[in-house]
Amino acid sequence: MNAVTTHRSAEEIGRTEVGPRPLPELGEQRAAADLSSVDTVLDNGLRVIAVRRSSVPVVELRLRIPFADPADTSVGSAHAARAEVLANTVLTGTATRTRVDIDTELALVGGELDAVVDPERLALSGNALVSGFDTLLDVLRDVLTGATHPADEVERERARLVERIRLARSQPNVIAREALQRHLYGDHPYAKEMPEADEVEVVTRDEVVALHAAAVLPRGSVLVVVGDVEPADAVRAVDGALGSWTGEGEAVALRPLPAVEGGDVAFVHRAGAVQSQIRLAGRGLDRTDPRYSALQIANLIFGGFFSSRLVENIREDKGYTYSARSHPEFTPGGAALMIDADTASEVTAAALLETRYELGRLSLVSPTEAEVDTARRYAIGSLLTATSSQGGLASFLVNLAGLGLGIEWFTGHPERLAGVTVEQVAEVALEFFAPSAFTGVVVGDADVLAPRLRALGGVALS
Structure with missing residues (x-):
C-alpha cells in the first residue's frame, strides 16, 4: 500500500511554529564599475564605444544611424516607405557578396546581422565568435558601403512588407498605437511608425539606392561593441574595417517632439x-x-x-x-x-x-x-x-x-x-x-x- 503524500502550500512552507520564516536580506546591487571601455570618434565621424565583457568568447555590435527624412516633411512623406524597403534589402547583396554569401560567411563564424528601421534610426545589430570579429566587421563594411539592393530582392521584400503592413493595421494594438501617436504628435514624422501599404508598393530600387547613398552616413552615427576583446583592439579593428565608410554630410536626426500636454x-x-x-x-x-x-x-x-x-x-x-x-x-x-x-x-x-x-x-x-x-x-x-x-x-x-x-x-x-x-x-x-x-x-x-x-x-x- 502506497503512503499518502501530503503537499504543503507555499504559505505553510514559509511558516514555523513561532511564525513566518524571515526573508533573507537582499545583497547590495550595483552595476559593474570596473568595465574597461573606450569611447571615441573616428576620423570619418563615427562614434565608437567599445566595452570588454569576457563572460563568453563572443562579440556583440550595435550600429545606430539617425535616419530622419532629410526634407523633414510631415507624416505624408514617402521617406518611411523607402526606409523600410532599404532596411529589408540592405543585407541581400553587395557588389562582391550575394545574400547567400553574406549568410554563409556569418554562419561560419557563429554570427548574424539584422537591420531594422523606425522614424528615428536605422539599426544594424549582430554578433559573432571573437575569432570571427574581423569577418563580422568586413561584412558590415560591405553592406554599408556597397549594398546593391538587387531589383529582385526589392520586389520580393516590398511584397512581403505590403502584406505585413495590411495585416498589422487590422490588429487592435496597432490601431491604438497609431491613434495615440497622431493624437499626441499630429503630423510630426515620429508619429508615422509604419508606412502606408500603397506607399511601399510604389518604391523603386533606384529610390532605395539613392536613399542609401544620401542617408547611410557615419558622421552622427554610433557603433557599440561589447565582448571578449580589449576595447583599444576593438576600436582599431573597427577603424580598419569602417574607416573607408564615408559620405557627404551627417546622418539626420529627428527634430524634437512637442511636449505632451494633458487633456481629454x-x-x-x-x-x-x-x-x-x-x-x-x-x-x-x-x-x-x-x-x-x-x-x-x-x-x-x-x-x-x-x-x-x-x-x-x-x-x-x-x-x-x-x-x-x-x-x-x-x-x-x-x-x-x-x-x-x-x-x-x-x-x-x-x-x-x-x-x-x-x-x-x-x-x-x-x-x-x-x-x-x-x-x-x-x-x-x-x-x-x-x-x-x-x-x-x-x-x-x-x-x-x-x-x-x-x-x-x-x-x-x-x-x-x-x-x-x-x-x-x-x-x-x-x-x-x-x-x-x-x-x-x-x-x-x-x-x-x-x-x-x-x-x-x-x-x-x-
Missing part, C-alpha cells in the same frame, strides 16, 4: 470590438534630468511592475484586465509616460476611472518607505539583469548613446537610485502623475462604450 482622451470607434484599448500619455523626463531616478521609482510604484498599484487594482482586485502597465518612452528631445491597458468592453469606463483614481492617489498621497524601497530594488535589479549579457549591455548602451550618454551613466545609475528619498518621489508624483497631466485614446465599440464614457467625462466622443 480621444475616442476611436472600432465597430464590433469586444475588447477596448486604453492608451494614456503624459509628460516625462529624459535620463539626463536629475529628477529622472525619482520619476522612475514613482512610475514603478504606479504601474511599472507586477506589484504596482495599477496592476493590483484593475488586474488583481477587480479583474478588469489581464495586462496593465506604465512605462517611460524616450522620444527625440524629451520623454513621455505611457499607460497601457486592454479591457473587456463592458468594464472599459470603470478601468479608466480606476486608472485616474490611482494617478490621483499617487500624486496626492505620498508613497510609503516600503513602496519606494521595493521599487528601488526592482529598478536596480532589472537594470543589472537586462545588462548582464553582452547583447543586453550592447543594446542598452546604444540607446544611451542615442541620447548623447555613455557608459558612465549606466555604472552610476544604481547609486542614483539608491539615493532617492520618499520626499523626492512624492514631489515628482505631484508634478507628473496628476490625472490632469494625461491625455490619450480609447479604442472600442462606440455603441457599447459611449454611454458610460460620456457619464465618466474627460473623453471626447464625436
